[in-house]
Amino acid sequence: MAFIGKIKGKCESIYTQNYIKHFNNNARKKLTNKDFSIIAPNCIGGVLYHRLGLEFKSPTVNLFFGSNKDYMRFISNLKHYLSLDLKFIERERNYPTGMLDDVKIVFNHYKTEEQAEEKWNQRKQRVNYDNLFIIMDDRYVSYDDIKKFGEIPCKGRVCFSAKAYPEFNYVLPIKKYAGEERVGIYMLEKNMLTYKYPFDDDFDFVNWLNTGKI
DSSP states (O other): OOOHHHHHHHHHHHHHHHHHHHHHHHHHOOOOOOSEEOSSSSSSSHHHHHHHHHOOOOOOOOOOOHHHHHHHHHHHHHHHHTOOOEEEEEEETTTTEEEEEEEEEOTTTSSSSSHHHHHHHHTTTOOOOSSSSEEOOOTOOHHHHHHTTTTTTOSOOOOOSSSOTOTTTTTOOOOGGSSSSSOGGGGHHHHHHHHTOOOGGOOOHHHHHSSSSO
């Protein structure tokens, strides 16, 4: 039985590697817009850059914000917050945790404050303000927050939601969360066989980056 389990695990590993390679290569072939900055509330931006084989032109990778309220403040005044120096505070969940004025950021993929600060400062210098793409979701935000999101200047925006908002052409209902109050913590719900996330069935991220539309 142990031998069969090893064979099964090996086959699944080969399938996963081939699937990811095919998926990523297909996305890279279709992409025409390649000098963009993705601003995101969690690790999704880094995942998309990695799939596309592109340099991180955004500091908002390998981290998450203290809350969506923090994130809304950040994206509503992006240049201001990116002009500030990180001030590190007591760690949250044992991760380096920094403040930009009233915005909390948790660097969950870094071991030290020094490493987090170095990467943040490197990547914020690469931001292309003329080709910004912003992601948010409906976790613990208000209707007014979703509406205000549509007023932030950028080339493309998308808000993952459990509900449909036909009045907003940038809100994308995620089928997995239909009937729920809000989307789940989708970055923790990866399919370990395909490495796809709940948003992948509904979000054509290449088309979004090429056209600015969902």
